[in-house]
Amino acid sequence: MLDTSLRVPDIPTRLRAFLDQRTPVTPCLVIDLDAVRANYRAIRSALPEAAVFYAVKANPAPEVVRALVAEGSSFDVASTGEIDLCLEQGATPESLSYGNPIKKAADIAYAYRLGVRRFTFDSDGDLENLAEHAPGARVSCRFLVDAPQSGTPFGKKFGCAPDMAIRLLARAADLGLAADGACFHVGSQHTDPAAWVSGIAEAGRIARALAECGVPTRSLNLGGGFPTGYADPAPPLDVHAAAIRAAVATHFETAPELLIEPGRAVVATAGLIRTEVVLVSRKSDSDEHRWVYLDIGRYSGLAETENEYIAYRLRTAHPDAPDGPVIIAGPTCDGDDVLYQHTPYRLPTALRAGDHVDILDAGAYTASYSSVSFNGFPPLPTLFVG
Structure with a gap:
């Protein structure tokens, strides 16, 4: 209880x-910006090998974004409005990842024109728009994971079947895009570190299958979902980080470039x-x-x-x-x-x-x-x- x-x-x-x-x-x-900075630094300390892309949707206040720009954070953006917000607060286009796999072709073109070069997709339609409007961009394919213990689950709105992700990433390479690798999200407020372990295992399988097809990948985006203790306590970040680190070592021969997209854990x-x-x-x-x-x-x-x-x-x-x-x-x-x-x-x-x-x-x-x-x-x- x-x-x-x-x-x-x-x-x-x-x-x-x-x-x-x-x-x-x-x-x-009321937001304590010193606490925002401290939370960001705690995440960096717990998993220093991962690049942090703050999920702007968690709290898009300009003051929060500006404080995180000063800390050296990158940013996971879900719309052109969030892109504009981050750039206005001093973020560079290179620090932005357009992580929403549901976007208009015009929004892709707008982001690319401003210098954004990192995108996430999970469908043929979005991939075709990326190839046309963001040529040469770095792209990650989001696959579905089974993470029922999430506090606020995503259901099946985002992501595709893992085997489909293999096909889509191979096609991305054929279309001239830089196929970075797989990404997944365990769902918001996930308190079970094992959720990341199963996702990493599947991502490792995707990477191996692509390598066999002659499509090397270099990154793994672990998404967000890192929890906060509310009425019930949550495992500390160090516990999740240890599980992630062990799973990457088990399922990847060469450690990929890691990305994480915390939002709740920061603010x-x-x-x-x-x-x-x-x-x-x-x-x-x-x-x-x-x-x-x-x-x-x-x-x-x-x-x-x-x-x-x-x-x-x-x-x-x-x-x-x-x-x-x-x-x-x-x-x-x-x-x-x-x-x-x-x-x-x-x-x-x-x-x-x-x-x-x-x-x-x-x-x-x-x-x-x-x-x-x-x-x-x-x-x-x-x-x-x-």
Whole structure:
């Protein structure tokens, strides 16, 4: 069972000081840029042999991208908008990898014109567009992996069968592209290091098959998915790195150039969302559960609570008070805007409208998921420390 006790977590010192001094209007996301830098350096330290391409979609704030440019990061981009953002913040075109295998021909041409030379694909159609609009570019083919333990699984939207990836990469070479190699993604928030092991084993098989066809490859893109501890702890990066390192040694005769695309692992713990209680109510006089409505919901930054995939740690203004079971919901006039009704959360019985509830480790996939103006609620603003 998840440990959703709200009396345990505390707010990081710098974020607490910022909130105490600024008392910002809620809801808002506060990002500690020093924590972003520290997380990036921890990833580099855990797996120094891998080039880090920050997944911009996790948190595309210009301030975050600019801080990572200064750290020497490369960037995994999913659209022309993210390409423009990175370049505007000082990234070089050579540091960008267009990792989205679903893209328009015009977007490929735009990226290539700006100097982007690294792309991911998983289909004949996208490959043909790359050959036409990005001649000579470095391309990786994304294949499907079975990773059921992912916190927020991708399903089968991205990637192709491994045998198809062999055919596509051989065809890429025939079309004049630089067939870099295979890539895969175990799914976001994956806590099992074995997921990377099985993916690396399949990538090694793909590389060997291509070599036999006279198509040497040089890279292996491991994607993202590196987890963050939320209500439940997650294995540390060192554990995942050790599993990756051992699998590469086992399944590749010559170690390939490694790429990783962390997003959550870079920004999640750097952020906190401060919210306010709008209403506390019960559905009947005998109902054990109270409904706690916050001024933020699934449409204003908490999209990852869909299916209750991500169980955030919470902190209230009454950390030591008696508590009881609750259902937590957002403020909109939408019946699906319920955050937690199956995950067993308990909140202080003293909680009242106007009290703050802080959502910890909320730096990833929150502001970037916030809707423009659903029900008239504005997008989630982001404030910065450091």
